[in-house]
Amino acid sequence: MKILVTGGAGFIGGNFIRLFLNEKPDGQVVNLDKLTYAGNLESLKDLESDPRYRFVKGDICDEVLVGELMKDNIDVVVHFAAESHVDRSIKDPHVFLYTNILGTHNLLNCARDAGIPRFVNVSTDEVYGSLGPTGYFTEESPIQPNSPYSASKTSADLFCRAFFETYSFPVITTRCCNNYGPYQFPEKLIPFFITNLMDDQPVPIYGDGLNIRDWIHVEDHNRALMAVIEKGKPGEVYNIGSRQEKTNMEITEILLEEMGKPDSLKKYVQDRLGHDRRYAIDPEKLEKELGWKPQKSFEQGIKDAVAWYRANEGWWRPLKEKVST
Numbered sequence: 001m002k003i004l005v006t007g008g009a010g011f012i013g014g015n016f017i018r019l020f021l022n023e024k025p026d027g028q029v030v031n032l033d034k035l036t037y038a039g040n041l042e043s044l045k046d047l048e049s050d051p052r053y054r055f056v057k058g059d060i061c062d063e064v065l066v067g068e069l070m071k072d073n074i075d076v077v078v079h080f081a082a083e084s085h086v087d088r089s090i091k092d093p094h095v096f097l098y099t100n101i102l103g104t105h106n107l108l109n110c111a112r113d114a115g116i117p118r119f120v121n122v123s124t125d126e127v128y129g130s131l132g133p134t135g136y137f138t139e140e141s142p143i144q145p146n147s148p149y150s151a152s153k154t155s156a157d158l159f160c161r162a163f164f165e166t167y168s169f170p171v172i173t174t175r176c177c178n179n180y181g182p183y184q185f186p187e188k189l190i191p192f193f194i195t196n197l198m199d200d201q202p203v204p205i206y207g208d209g210l211n212i213r214d215w216i217h218v219e220d221h222n223r224a225l226m227a228v229i230e231k232g233k234p235g236e237v238y239n240i241g242s243r244q245e246k247t248n249m250e251i252t253e254i255l256l257e258e259m260g261k262p263d264s265l266k267k268y269v270q271d272r273l274g275h276d277r278r279y280a281i282d283p284e285k286l287e288k289e290l291g292w293k294p295q296k297s298f299e300q301g302i303k304d305a306v307a308w309y310r311a312n313e314g315w316w317r318p319l320k321e322k323v324s325t
């Protein structure tokens with residue numbers, strides 16, 4: 001199987017490529033990535049000499065380049081490339097519209113022209129907006145994005161839906177909860193907190209710290225994507241979640257405890273604009289129809305993540321310096 005991965009120099013896409021090539025000895029990967037601030041080829045250094053892997057630097061909005069790549073006997077497109085940081089979308093939404101909406105549309109168009117038999121659009125639970133204290137998002141929940149980031153991902157999802165309904169183009173959308181794990185850019189909550197605590201720096205807690213997210217280890221997310229590639233039904237949406245809801249405060253306390261750091265490193269800051277209160281996913285459809293289940297408990301996953309960031313300072317320090325200057 002030959003797959004075209006977009007955004008494979010980022011966090012989830014990079015972990016996906018490694019998993020895919022480990023599990024599929026005769027698999028091949030073409031990784032198309034623009035290398036924005038979030039893309040980092042250091043994460044895939046071990047694959048550089050693997051003949052099954054090819055990196056192409058480029059923009060998913062480039063019609064000519066994407067058109068050529070799609071014609072290279074691609075069996076599946078797995079589309080991760082995106083602007084992915086909510087706080088950045090609040091400061092400047094424009095690039096989110098460019099990459100997340102126009103880029104996804106360009107990929108769909110070129111994939112349809114080339115007759116690609118399967119396209120997986122990697123989306124987010126944030127398209128559903130915010131939940132009250134009870135209940136879960138299902139694939140039938142209303143789409144109610146609240147941030148420029150989630151509005152752009154929603155638009156991409158709707159173009160995928162339209163390509164299936166209008167052209168019978170075989171696209172599947174997945175909507176996953178918050179990920180954590182190795183190679184996550186240190187501006188995102190868990191690696192940001194781990195790396196701050198390693199340096200005895202305070203960790204900023206938005207508002208009252210009681211916003212709730214469902215947290216999944218990146219490997220569990222990627223195993224769900226493998227199941228969707230193999231058994232997912234075109235035109236469907238699959239929610240991916242791990243039933244491990246945590247408040248930001250709980251995460252902070254787990255990390256302080258795990259890393260042996262004092263409570264005085266908690267620093268309360270003004271809440272994020274439009275901050276969704278709670279996201280929680282019901283992954284039953286994926287579990288029942290495709291036989292997937294998350295494997296990693298949050299407790300184990302967070303221990304592994306702390307150990308990884310401790311062992312890989314050479315990977316994250318230059319990135320953290322780049323965004324803080």
Ligand SMILES: NC(=O)c1ccc[n+]([C@@H]2O[C@H](COP(=O)([O-])OP(=O)(O)OC[C@H]3O[C@@H](n4cnc5c(N)ncnc54)[C@H](O)[C@@H]3O)[C@@H](O)[C@H]2O)c1
Pocket residue numbers: 006007008009010011012013032033034035036037038039040058059060061079080081082083084085099103122123124125153175176177178179180185
């Ligand atoms: N991180 C999460 O918790 C999470 C949860 C659910 C869904 N998602 C979705 O999963 C996908 C991957 O997320 P991530 O956390 O790995 O993101 P990331 O920011 O770590 O990586 C994004 C990658 O896309 C590349 N890219 C950006 N614009 C591009 C363009 N125009 N052309 C080509 N490449 C471009 C970047 O260089 C980078 O390598 C995104 O679509 C995101 O919306 C993420």
